Amino acid sequence: MPNTLSPDWLKKSVFKPDIFKGKVVFVTGGAGTICRVQTEAMILLGADAAIIGRRPEVTQKAADEMAQLRPGAKVIGVGNTDVREVKSLVAAAERTVKELGRIDFVICGAAGNFLSDFNHLSSNAFKSVISIDLLGSYNTVKACFPELRKNKGSILFVSATLHYYGIPFQTHVSAAKAGIDALSNALAVELGPLGIRSNCIAPGAIAGTEGIDRLLPADMREKALSLIPAQRWGQTEDIANGTVYVFSEAASYVSGTTIVVDGAGWHTSNGAANNAVYPQMLIAQGNDTPKL
């Protein structure tokens, strides 16, 4: 996957280049669709970056490509790192400090997702998503805390909007993201006096992601799109722009909140409504043999 943004993006951007000069961002899931573009924007605007993931080749390749975005940019790919293991994240943070000198910004973006009704969502599957999304986010902040404290840094959790209402087929992700929002708020309160800010960004339906391309059945796409007030899918670039704002000096008094970037979509576009088969599919699946 090549870069989504290019140096041209700087021309049309409302932000000045160099606003993140000398800063370092640490991004779990930074080789993934959305978080990669958040990172690309940060790099274009002067930051160096460490992107964290499990797959070493994918992570390394993405890092190499992203380093092309800005002359002199340093981007390291830290593979073989599972956010469920705090020790592996500590190693990643240590390597980042060693190679890039510091950590100023942390993006907790690593997450898993798939669709399942409750009856077919095993306890293990539920646990797996909670572990990656919620515990993994906690571990990430833990591992970066010494640097965040030293540099009066800033944390951004990648959340979602699906728990604002009660979306079907996503109990696991809803619970995980609601937990993340609460964690972010509590950290904003606890770490504020240490000079650290904590916020969430909640993307709506973003084009080109697994969530839309793989999980949303093709025949529901048109209806789903029409229900988004903005009448377009989100772009990864929209999330990147929100990220830049939150980390920038312009938002130095923004903490303990969520930047929702969804074209007003959550107000209108819940899962049940999009889904031509509510409640039939849930009744059918709910009557299956229970899965533990």
Add this chain to the structure above:
Amino acid sequence: MPNTLSPDWLKKSVFKPDIFKGKVVFVTGGAGTICRVQTEAMILLGADAAIIGRRPEVTQKAADEMAQLRPGAKVIGVGNTDVREVKSLVAAAERTVKELGRIDFVICGAAGNFLSDFNHLSSNAFKSVISIDLLGSYNTVKACFPELRKNKGSILFVSATLHYYGIPFQTHVSAAKAGIDALSNALAVELGPLGIRSNCIAPGAIAGTEGIDRLLPADMREKALSLIPAQRWGQTEDIANGTVYVFSEAASYVSGTTIVVDGAGWHTSNGAANNAVYPQMLIAQGNDTPKL
């Protein structure tokens, strides 16, 4: 610990006796302070009950005492059951069906708590609370699902209010309870078409509990109390009454919501405000050597 309620409670209760006759309630944490009294009220009003916990003697003793509340009441104590293990809950549910005939109502009440700032809250400690409160609640519903589906039952999660704002020293419980609220809402949507209701009850500061007696420093108690608009602590009986309402026929159209029973306390009484030492204590603890 003897029973909190007694047959006399029926006289002053606004509810008719026998409204839960022939019904069975399955309660994790049912030997604990709050959930025990929820269960006592259900028993007094006609239900049989299974209470679930890890400590076998404590659980058995509570069950025996509670069985005294109503002539003919059947109450079983299912010890050696950890809500983190779905299989142990399945066994508990099967024993309940075998001995009590059915399950109509499920209370997910088992939970852990302690105070810690972020810096001293290890990844493991955070995980432990998420596992008991959030994963444990999921597992409980999983284990009871066949019965809930058959009997068009009703689920009640015991949540809290502390994640409505961003309370310090409670990142773990805040994240867990926020996750539970989202889970409850998602289940209300998914299981509604199967005839199952799902709700939360959110107690405020309840007198006689660990939360107030052990966790709230004595010298903050008077100020904390004065900040509760109702000007009194909650009683376990208040939570029991809310529980009865939610499970009763009177609430047959109530699903996907939270019954807050807190004397309007959360609007005024957040942790930082009560805490004479905000932000000093957080700054001091935040400057300690980080704990993983």
Add this chain to the structure above:
Amino acid sequence: MPNTLSPDWLKKSVFKPDIFKGKVVFVTGGAGTICRVQTEAMILLGADAAIIGRRPEVTQKAADEMAQLRPGAKVIGVGNTDVREVKSLVAAAERTVKELGRIDFVICGAAGNFLSDFNHLSSNAFKSVISIDLLGSYNTVKACFPELRKNKGSILFVSATLHYYGIPFQTHVSAAKAGIDALSNALAVELGPLGIRSNCIAPGAIAGTEGIDRLLPADMREKALSLIPAQRWGQTEDIANGTVYVFSEAASYVSGTTIVVDGAGWHTSNGAANNAVYPQMLIAQGNDTPKL
């Protein structure tokens, strides 16, 4: 319109008769569909009642019918009272105290509604709904405050769920009900120390009301119904039951919150989703000549 409830309701009710004996409830909109049944339940359970409205005959007739529900029940109809005029409400409260002896409970239920997109909703029309729903509710509490204070009474605002998301064609009611929720919370905080509780009840889609029968186009009804997780419309009786709970001793620690009674409907059934014509209708109407 005859009574919806009858003395038979007492037999199936979970509540004991007489729980409101000696109490008086003051209800604006008490001759309307929902609030009338709230009042009927209170009367059946022992309360006397004053129902308030503009149309004198309608109000009087309803009062006379409702007085039949319980031998000895006193129900007065106070017509010619517009909630937009605090003085007319003061007169209504004074008459209530004079004829019924006291006021313990207040239901702020009077409201107006109609559908309109923003472009066709004049400033005056918007103001009219805000004035009846929000200012009218404030005025009602004002007029009853001396009695509420004396009797340590309880306030119930009839709110809605439509502002939890962003429903189209209802900007006016959304704004009004959101204002009411905030008012209720602030009063819970302010009046709690005086012994007064303040709460909201939020009905979902209730069968037999103007909202469903007149405002919801017939061809959208089946889809709308299927999107409610409970798979049925709400009944006025459901709202009556929630009302009884909130005013009863069982809820003496419930304040500053909203009892949602909607079959989990708001999580799934927003207006845009129900509406086969989103966004087409809004685009067409938005392109009309603006109306002031």
Add this chain to the structure above:
Amino acid sequence: MPNTLSPDWLKKSVFKPDIFKGKVVFVTGGAGTICRVQTEAMILLGADAAIIGRRPEVTQKAADEMAQLRPGAKVIGVGNTDVREVKSLVAAAERTVKELGRIDFVICGAAGNFLSDFNHLSSNAFKSVISIDLLGSYNTVKACFPELRKNKGSILFVSATLHYYGIPFQTHVSAAKAGIDALSNALAVELGPLGIRSNCIAPGAIAGTEGIDRLLPADMREKALSLIPAQRWGQTEDIANGTVYVFSEAASYVSGTTIVVDGAGWHTSNGAANNAVYPQMLIAQGNDTPKL
């Protein structure tokens, strides 16, 4: 009052100059403390502006001063305009279009405030705040709608955080701002398909404003400040920066949400907690002769 910002601000700003070149912003309350600085930033970044208020001299003087910020900037002061009168706003909008050519952005900022407990807050006083804040905001959008529609413009309501919990002495503003949030969300849904975005900005405690300087008693200031996690008051510049983000192309997918800029303050700093006299003062004032 001189300008708060100066051309130097452009140097340290993260935003590129000229991003609002050729655009026009229409600001009610634009001569007031916060909204003036929002407007100053927009002007510095290329916009022309119309500021609206009742006092003609104050409004004109502010406009003249603000025009000094950028060579070529056009800023008109439209006095004698009360947001409670939609017709006076229509005249203001027409003058703006005549003199500045167009309207792209609307800031609904005009508001009134004062402290009062419920017992001393007359129906008229409550109505007055609702009329300025909520009805006035509606009227403002009404008057600018033809231009917003033509130019695919963007609306920003100046809200607050005090209704997120239940602050005492502010029932009127809480209800008004909650209404505004709901209005903004509903407009985001309705006007999204016309290409119009609608959002709120919620300032925390901003230094130098009436809210902090006049309304917060001096002896509560230190405690109040310590309870803000960021450990500083907000600056008008913080709100200006959030405003720039929301109106900029960077936020083109941001609609139907609130940008909270409060240093995480609302999570910790509610009015009751700050107030050494809760609940005593409310009890005393609540026992006074009721005021209608």
